[in-house]
Amino acid sequence: GENVEQHPSTLSVQEGDSAVIKCTYSDSASNYFPWYKQELGKRPQLIIDIRSNVGEKKDQRIAVTLNKTAKHFSLHITETQPEDSAVYFCAANAAGNEKLTFGTGTRLTIIP
Amino acid sequence: GAVVSQHPSWVICKSGTSVKIECRSLDFQATTMFWYRQFPKQSLMLMATSNEGSKATYEQGVEKDKFLINHASLTLSTLTVTSAHPEDSSFYICSASLPAYEQYFGPGTRLTVT
Numbered sequence: 206g207e208n209v210e211q212h213p214s215t216l217s218v219q220e221g222d223s224a225v226i227k228c229t230y231s232d233s234a235s236n237y238f239p240w241y242k243q244e245l246g247k248r249p250q251l252i253i254d255i256r257s258n259v260g261e262k263k264d265q266r267i268a269v270t271l272n273k274t275a276k277h278f279s280l281h282i283t284e285t286q287p288e289d290s291a292v293y294f295c296a297a298n299a300a301g302n303e304k305l306t307f308g309t310g311t312r313l314t315i316i317p
Numbered sequence: 318g319a320v321v322s323q324h325p326s327w328v329i330c331k332s333g334t335s336v337k338i339e340c341r342s343l344d345f346q347a348t349t350m351f352w353y354r355q356f357p358k359q360s361l362m363l364m365a366t367s368n369e370g371s372k373a374t375y376e377q378g379v380e381k382d383k384f385l386i387n388h389a390s391l392t393l394s395t396l397t398v399t400s401a402h403p404e405d406s407s408f409y410i411c412s413a414s415l416p417a418y419e420q421y422f423g424p425g426t427r428l429t430v431t
């Protein structure tokens with residue numbers, strides 16, 4: 206089955222700087238890669254996603270890049286703000302179906 | 318759009334009793350819903366995939382007789398934890414998917430078994 210690895214597990218960034226979180230996946234048939242943000246005690250929220258026919262997608266301060274050859278994808282947050290502090294999870298779908306396999310999460314802390 | 322509700326948000330039950338958790342998609346029809354379990358400071362662990370009108374598909378290691386899933390309509394799936402024990406205490410989260418694979422999560426249910 207699909208295996209998703211996520212790095213780093215924790216990340217501290219000065220407010221205003223950029224943050225990058227990286228994930229690798231194992232199933233070459235995966236074609237959907239979402240990113241979720243989860244604040245303490247709350248539900249995971251879909252913040253951005255990318256599909257295998259696209260190499261990069263941007264939404265304001267958030268961007269995601271996908272390298273299908275290397276089987277890795279990354280989340281980029283620019284101009285970080287305190288409200289960006291949360292746990293971020295990457296995910297990939299298994300064998301082109303709806304089931305998602307999640308990474309282990311990255312706890313992002315923005316230092317004011 | 319794409320709002321998912323979950324009820325109850327928290328529940329405390331005694332060991333040996335059963336607890337039912339409801340997951341509803343409020344503004345869309347979800348052919349597929351998913352049930353996850355999340356331990357503190359850990360990732361989301363998929364328990365089962367629930368399809369409307371058919372039996373749920375359980376992940377390896379998840380006891381189907383203990384975690385009963387019913388997907389009675391396109392907007393409602395339920396998870397019943399039967400004969401709950403303290404080790405079943407956890408955060409249970411459901412999600413509902415749109416046709417293009419996007420999953421939207423409910424707010425979760427914190428179950429404590431005493």
